[in-house]
Amino acid sequence: MKRLVSLIEGDGIGPEIAAATVKAVEAAGAQVEWERVDAGMGAVERHKDPLPQATIDSLKKTQLALKGPLATPSGGGYRSVNVTLRQQFDMYANVRPVRTIPGVPCRYTNVDLVIVRENTEDLYAGVEHYVDPRRTAAESIAIITKFGSERCIVYAFEYARKHGRKKITLVHKANILKMSNGLFLDTGREVAKRYPDIEFDDMIVDATAMKLVIAPERFDMIVTMNLFGDILSDLTAGLVGGLGVAPAANIADGGCAMFEAVHGTANDIAGRGIANPTGLMLSAAMMLDHIDQRDAAERLRKGIFAALANAETRTGDLGGKTNTAGYTDAVIRSMR
Numbered sequence: 001m002k003r004l005v006s007l008i009e010g011d012g013i014g015p016e017i018a019a020a021t022v023k024a025v026e027a028a029g030a031q032v033e034w035e036r037v038d039a040g041m042g043a044v045e046r047h048k049d050p051l052p053q054a055t056i057d058s059l060k061k062t063q064l065a066l067k068g069p070l071a072t073p074s075g076g077g078y079r080s081v082n083v084t085l086r087q088q089f090d091m092y093a094n095v096r097p098v099r100t101i102p103g104v105p106c107r108y109t110n111v112d113l114v115i116v117r118e119n120t121e122d123l124y125a126g127v128e129h130y131v132d133p134r135r136t137a138a139e140s141i142a143i144i145t146k147f148g149s150e151r152c153i154v155y156a157f158e159y160a161r162k163h164g165r166k167k168i169t170l171v172h173k174a175n176i177l178k179m180s181n182g183l184f185l186d187t188g189r190e191v192a193k194r195y196p197d198i199e200f201d202d203m204i205v206d207a208t209a210m211k212l213v214i215a216p217e218r219f220d221m222i223v224t225m226n227l228f229g230d231i232l233s234d235l236t237a238g239l240v241g242g243l244g245v246a247p248a249a250n251i252a253d254g255g256c257a258m259f260e261a262v263h264g265t266a267n268d269i270a271g272r273g274i275a276n277p278t279g280l281m282l283s284a285a286m287m288l289d290h291i292d293q294r295d296a297a298e299r300l301r302k303g304i305f306a307a308l309a310n311a312e313t314r315t316g317d318l319g320g321k322t323n324t325a326g327y328t329d330a331v332i333r334s335m336r
């Protein structure tokens with residue numbers, strides 16, 4: 001039986017990479033059926049709502065989404081739909097694997113790490129206000145709870161066991177943010193005692209940024225809070241070729257999950273047919289693993305890695321010579 005998936009194409013390059021991904025997923029033989037729903041600035045234009053009720057209802061029903069990037073204007077305007085979706089469905093663990101891909105030009109040859117980012121708390125909890133009526137000062141409050149920290153850190157340890165990972169580094173700034181980040185760190189130390197088979201250490205975020213650039217191969221898994229996870233996962237994407245190739249999964253307890261590329265709407269290249277759909281395609285492969293369609297996931301990855309290995313069939317952001325459509329055709333040809 002086909003599994004129903006809520007498909008949110010998203011803004012900017014979203015519709016282009018979503019079309020490419022749907023084509024590749026279907027060619028891989030995945031047993032999925034798409035329920036197309038709206039979110040983001042496109043949804044504002046069409047429904048006057050960045051997150052229409054129909055989209056929420058679809059995700060409640062399917063418990064599974066593949067999502068393109070959504071625009072979030074800086075400063076005023078709508079609250080991030082990405083953050084709202086993650087919080088509303090309590091998708092507290094954001095999993096971002098980063099791996100060197102043979103043939104893709106980058107500075108390193110042996111990066112293979114996974115970032116697990118807490119997805120619902122921290123400075124993204126949405127608690128902020130102006131201090132005075134003239135708006136000359138503002139406060140954003142980082143919420144860190146033991147409950148939120150523990151379930152995310154436990155998820156990271158369970159992930160490590162399931163995927164044969166050996167070491168977790170908890171990243172924080174507890175030397176300065178002694179209470180909020182201290183709570184995350186203390187919780188991590190407590191949880192680590194329950195997993196003696198997994199090595200555990202911690203690192204301050206600024207030093208982590210430096211060490212990731214100097215010796216990324218020393219990292220196996222990172223678990224961290226929302227803001228640091230957001231920043232470090234773009235940094236690590238840059239270690240393996242850029243945002244175009246970085247996938248992600250948002251996971252809740254009880255099965256609800258949403259898969260999306262790490263990158264944003266890439267407005268500078270939207271509508272030109274040159275975007276790299278790899279991040280969303282690899283996210284779709286993670287989705288197929290999640291719903292136990294492993295053969296289709298493997299076929300999809302085989303096609304992606306073969307197409308990426310050749311400059312003739314890579315997109316321009318990776319120094320290649322083709323566009324979104326040419327790359328997608330190459331992915332599909334390479335699956336056979």
Ligand SMILES: NC(=O)c1ccc[n+]([C@@H]2O[C@H](COP(=O)([O-])OP(=O)(O)OC[C@H]3O[C@@H](n4cnc5c(N)ncnc54)[C@H](O)[C@@H]3O)[C@@H](O)[C@H]2O)c1
Binds near residue numbers: 071072243261274277
């Ligand atoms: N999950 C999400 O939906 C998500 C994530 C990040 C940013 N955003 C939103 O996206 C918008 C733009 O953000 P930004 O410009 O900071 O980041 P961005 O990721 O959209 O773009 C950064 C740079 O990377 C390039 N790039 C990104 N994805 C690419 C791809 N698939 N192929 C080729 N090049 C690619 C872009 O052209 C740009 O030069 C903002 O509104 C932001 O809030 C959404």
